[in-house]
Amino acid sequence: MATKAQKFRLALVQCLPGSNKVKNLQRAAEMVREAASNGAQVVSLPECFNSPYGTRYFPEYCEPVPDGDSTRMLSELAKETKTYLIGGSIPEKYQDKIYNTCSVFGPDGNQLALYRKLHLFDIDVPGKIKFTESDVLSPGQTPQTFDTEWCKFGLGICYDARFPELAGLYRNRGCKVLVYPGAFNMTTGPAHWELLARARSVDCQVYTAFCSVARDESATYVAWGHSLIVSPW
Numbered sequence: 001m002a003t004k005a006q007k008f009r010l011a012l013v014q015c016l017p018g019s020n021k022v023k024n025l026q027r028a029a030e031m032v033r034e035a036a037s038n039g040a041q042v043v044s045l046p047e048c049f050n051s052p053y054g055t056r057y058f059p060e061y062c063e064p065v066p067d068g069d070s071t072r073m074l075s076e077l078a079k080e081t082k083t084y085l086i087g088g089s090i091p092e093k094y095q096d097k098i099y100n101t102c103s104v105f106g107p108d109g110n111q112l113a114l115y116r117k118l119h120l121f122d123i124d125v126p127g128k129i130k131f132t133e134s135d136v137l138s139p140g141q142t143p144q145t146f147d148t149e150w151c152k153f154g155l156g157i158c159y160d161a162r163f164p165e166l167a168g169l170y171r172n173r174g175c176k177v178l179v180y181p182g183a184f185n186m187t188t189g190p191a192h193w194e195l196l197a198r199a200r201s202v203d204c205q206v207y208t209a210f211c212s213v214a215r216d217e218s219a220t221y222v223a224w225g226h227s228l229i230v231s232p233w
């Protein structure tokens with residue numbers, strides 16, 4: 001940031017969600033507490049931090065927001081740790097649809113934003129990876145920002161990072177930091193993960209944070225990991 005008064009510490013929690021939702025929430029909470037005790041004032045969790053990543057899991061793990069266990073935990077945790085907590089994403093049940101949803105809480109525990117992934121991850125790289133989020137998920141409709149005492153933040157989820165138009169819209173709205181909870185894979189991760197974060201930063205002259213889940217070689221979807229924060233330079 002340009003002046004000292006604007007400096008703050010952002011932590012990315014690269015946790016490893018498994019099949020036990022209660023354990024996933026406990027582990028995420030422990031890591032957020034650890035980040036806060038190391039001075040983080042803004043903390044992000046990764047995409048699908050409460051469930052394994054995959055279309056077969058979304059209907060089982062989805063919850064209402066903000067009235068489900070995962071979102072309640074986020075609100076209480078933000079208040080306890082006095083952080084801005086970017087709740088990665090969870091599969092959200094809303095009416096008869098499921099969304100990939102990020103909710104953000106302020107240090108007082110109040111909800112500041114609810115963002116539903118705009119661009120669903122539908123991909124077919126022959127012989128490598130086929131994934132169709134739209135089989136199960138519905139796309140969101142609205143970009144979302146939130147304000148802190150330091151600057152405005154813009155939100156995207158994973159595949160959204162491939163769309164410079166969304167980042168440019170946030171830049172035009174005055175965002176200085178873009179946060180993308182994510183879970184790239186072993187095919188597109190090495191090819192594009194770092195490239196996209198650096199591209200969005202240089203395009204828009206913003207800080208870009210990509211927060212991934214950790215890699216589990218035995219999972220049905222093996223994540224790339226490599227959470228990173230990139231400066232405008």
Ligand SMILES: O=C(O)CCC(=O)C(=O)O
Pocket residue numbers: 047120121157158159160162182183184185188189192
């Ligand atoms: O864009 C990619 O290569 C990966 C995207 C992804 O995993 C997601 O949107 O969840």
